Amino acid sequence: MSSTNIKHALLKNFLKCIVLSPFAISFINLNTLKSGIEFQWENSDNFKKLNWYQRDNKKMAKNTVFLFLRKSDRKTGLLKVDVKVPKPFFKKIKEEKVNLCQVEIGGFTKQTRCLVNIPADIELNKEKNMINIFPSSPIPSNKDNYAIVLKVTNPNRGGLYQFHSFGQSSGNIPVSFYLGSWTLKMQSQ
Numbered sequence: 402m403s404s405t406n407i408k409h410a411l412l413k414n415f416l417k418c419i420v421l422s423p424f425a426i427s428f429i430n431l432n433t434l435k436s437g438i439e440f441q442w443e444n445s446d447n448f449k450k451l452n453w454y455q456r457d458n459k460k461m462a463k464n465t466v467f468l469f470l471r472k473s474d475r476k477t478g479l480l481k482v483d484v485k486v487p488k489p490f491f492k493k494i495k496e497e498k499v500n501l502c503q504v505e506i507g508g509f510t511k512q513t514r515c516l517v518n519i520p521a522d523i524e525l526n527k528e529k530n531m532i533n534i535f536p537s538s539p540i541p542s543n544k545d546n547y548a549i550v551l552k553v554t555n556p557n558r559g560g561l562y563q564f565h566s567f568g569q570s571s572g573n574i575p576v577s578f579y580l581g582s583w584t585l586k587m588q589s590q
Contacts, residue, residue, distance in 0.1 A: 449474075449581035451566065454506070454513045459588050461557050467504060467513055468549040468564060468583050470540070475547075475580075478539040478571035482580070484532040484549060485565040489556035491530040499523045501534055504548035515550060539571035559589025 451474055454467045468484065482501075486494065501523075502515035520537040532549070540547055556562070566580040 447579075449579070451581035451583045452506075453564075453583040453585060455585060457555070458586060460555050460559050462555050464551075464553055464555050466551040466553065466585065468551070468566070469504065469506065470547045470549070470566075470580070471506075472542070472544050472546065475540065475542050475568070478542050479536070479568045480539050480571045480575055481569040481577075482534045482536075482540070482549065483567040484534070485567075486530050486532060487562040487564065488530055489558065490551075490553060490562060490564075491525075491527075493554050493556070494525065494532070494551060496523050496525055498552040499532060499534075500550040500552075501536060501540075502548055502550060504546050504550075506546055515548070519547070555587055559587045561586055 452469045452471065454469070456465045457463065470479075470482070500515070501519040501521045503517040503519065505511065505514055505516050507513035519540070522535040522537075524533040524535075525531075526533060534549065562585045564583045564585065566582070567577055568580045569575050569577045
């Protein structure tokens with residue numbers, strides 16, 4: 402092949418790419434692309450990541466957030482659970498919109514849902530931005546999964562919001578300890 406034929410073939414391929422690229426890109430919805438990486442500021446051994454699920458991650462949307470307490474997250478029964486809530490979320494939380502339940506964690510074939518509501522006294526501590534949950538009977542350390550369910554309007558700013566949880570054991574001597582943290586992601590658009 403001569404150098405002019407090679408140049409013509411390269412030019413032809415280059416023009417095909419330029420002409421077809423906008424058509425190919427039009428099929429990609431950039432709003433649905435998700436990041437495969439999650440990172441934590443000051444990642445340390447003291448941080449324990451807990452699982453969560455939310456129905457809507459758009460800002461200012463009405464949302465249902467499930468903060469899971471799985472069997473692996475609970476080493477003992479829990480008399481009390483405290484959740485430190487970020488200020489933008491805490492402003493929008495009402496006591497009657499917070500619930501504790503035994504939960505079925507969803508996946509590809511089923512939806513996350515509450516199985517049994519657990520009777521609990523729920524208090525909002527406005528000075529510390531905390532939700533204090535006192536179940537009528539201790540949350541057992543069995544194989545069941547539990548969740549703190551928040552029905553809330555999302556904040557008007559996107560970003561990462563970190564919720565920290567603390568529990569009080571149900572042994573002979575109740576001891577308070579760190580359960581873990583949930584990091585919720587809100588879209589900025």
